[in-house]
Amino acid sequence: MIDNIKDRILLYKLIKYVVIILLLLFLVKNRQFLSEIVSPFIISALLAYLLNPIVHYFEKRGFKRIYSVVLVYAFFLCLAIIFGLVIIPRLFKDVSVLVENIPNYMKQYDNLYQKFQNGFINSNLPQGIKDIIDDNIMLLQNMILSFLHKVADSIINFFSQLFNFIIVPVLTFYMLKDSAYFKNQLILILPKSKRNKIMQLFRDIDNVFGKYIRGQIFVCSVVGILTTIALLVIKVKYSLTLGMFASVSNIIPYFGPIIGMIPTVILALLDSPTKAFYAAGAYILVQQLESGIITPKIIGESVGIHPVYVIMALLIGGRILGIIGMLIAVPFAAVIKLCLRHFLKNYL
Numbered sequence: 145m146i147d148n149i150k151d152r153i154l155l156y157k158l159i160k161y162v163v164i165i166l167l168l169l170f171l172v173k174n175r176q177f178l179s180e181i182v183s184p185f186i187i188s189a190l191l192a193y194l195l196n197p198i199v200h201y202f203e204k205r206g207f208k209r210i211y212s213v214v215l216v217y218a219f220f221l222c223l224a225i226i227f228g229l230v231i232i233p234r235l236f237k238d239v240s241v242l243v244e245n246i247p248n249y250m251k252q253y254d255n256l257y258q259k260f261q262n263g264f265i266n267s268n269l270p271q272g273i274k275d276i277i278d279d280n281i282m283l284l285q286n287m288i289l290s291f292l293h294k295v296a297d298s299i300i301n302f303f304s305q306l307f308n309f310i311i312v313p314v315l316t317f318y319m320l321k322d323s324a325y326f327k328n329q330l331i332l333i334l335p336k337s338k339r340n341k342i343m344q345l346f347r348d349i350d351n352v353f354g355k356y357i358r359g360q361i362f363v364c365s366v367v368g369i370l371t372t373i374a375l376l377v378i379k380v381k382y383s384l385t386l387g388m389f390a391s392v393s394n395i396i397p398y399f400g401p402i403i404g405m406i407p408t409v410i411l412a413l414l415d416s417p418t419k420a421f422y423a424a425g426a427y428i429l430v431q432q433l434e435s436g437i438i439t440p441k442i443i444g445e446s447v448g449i450h451p452v453y454v455i456m457a458l459l460i461g462g463r464i465l466g467i468i469g470m471l472i473a474v475p476f477a478a479v480i481k482l483c484l485r486h487f488l489k490n491y492l
Contacts, residue, residue, distance in 0.1 A: 188315035190472065192323065194358060195220075199320055213320045217313075231384070238385040338490075345486045349479050356475040359439075360395065367394045367434050371404075374426035378419060380412050390427070394434070395471050397454055401431045449477050 195216055202212035319326070334342050368391025375383035390404035405427040413420040449457075454474055461473025 184311050184315060188312050188319055190357070191312070191316045192319035193354070194361070195316070195320060196323060197354075197358075209324075210321055213317060216320075217317065234384050235388065238382040341486070341490055345482065348482055348486075352478045352482065353475045356478070357472065360471065363434060363438055364391045364394045366438055367391055367430060370430045370433070371427065374430060375408065375423065378412070378422045378426060380408060380415075380419065380423055382411065386411070390430075396458060397474065398451065401427065401434075449474065449481060453477055 198216050199209070199212045202215055203209060207215065331339065331343070368387050371390040372383050372387025375386055380386065386408045389407065390401075393400040393404035396403065405424060408423050408427065409420050412423040454477065457473040457477035458470055461469030461471075461476070463469070
């Protein structure tokens with residue numbers, strides 16, 4: 145009898161592991177299709193999670209949940225209308241003018257390159273060193289062109305996805321309105337014996353994830369505003385677009401500020417080397433403020449993940465969900481770390 149029960153338990157475990165492996169294989173094979181379906185739900189859940197503290201703020205002041213959600217929606221709808229009427233037209237105008245002028249900019253850069261090359265050829269450096277430097281300059285040119293194409297494709301892809309997510313506001317509304325229901329359903333499916341430990345894990349996750357995401361959105365917004373103001377003062381063309389690009393690229397740890405600076409320096413260099421120097425200086429100053437004052441004050445301590453894992457998380461997140469994936473990649477990696485630590489502490 146006991147052997148029979150043990151055999152059944154073993155068979156059950158075997159079936160469970162086989163199902164999990166098959167499910168993982170299915171997810172890997174159909175990741176593109178699934179990401180298109182799952183993306184609206186992930187974004188809605190993220191938005192509901194970010195907006196929930198504001199809704200809770202109104203609830204504590206006597207508003208019913210539904211009215212609190214409507215108030216928050218009305219506020220952000222007004223912001224969206226202002227953004228759509230003021231920022232979006234200017235942004236599209238900048239992008240369209242930039243695209244139209246790309247051939248002219250390429251000619252200007254070609255002229256700059258030819259001047260540099262002619263002066264370089266007439267220098268007294270050995271021919272071998274000249275050849276090495278010349279090859280690297282050509283390589284750098286190709287890298288810049290490739291980078292600009294990728295940036296343009298990413299921006300187009302981001303906005304096309306954004307407009308496809310018509311369902312997101314509806315999903316977010318119901319997730320906010322019925323958040324207590326979803327929380328209770330989650331609690332009910334947890335084993336009673338482990339419920340307190342798992343809920344403590346969720347609170348730890350909420351502390352890391354919420355603090356990072358909300359803080360990062362605020363920090364990126366401040367970086368975008370400061371960069372735009374600095375570029376307007378320096379009189380760099382497309383200041384608003386470049387400032388927004390700096391804001392978005394700042395999501396990416398380590399490399400984001402460099403990625404955000406490259407297009408600005410390239411465009412400023414077309415006017416004068418002095419303007420390019422000032423533009424680079426402005427970016428460095430903003431990043432010093434961000435890393436030295438704003439981020440430590442708003443986000444606080446790091447999520448405590450090694451840079452190698454951060455880069456890995458960014459690559460995976462960007463591959464699956466694009467810019468949104470990059471935003472949530474690092475805190476998700478921190479969540480996985482917390483879950484592993486919880487598992488090792490309580491089950492091994």
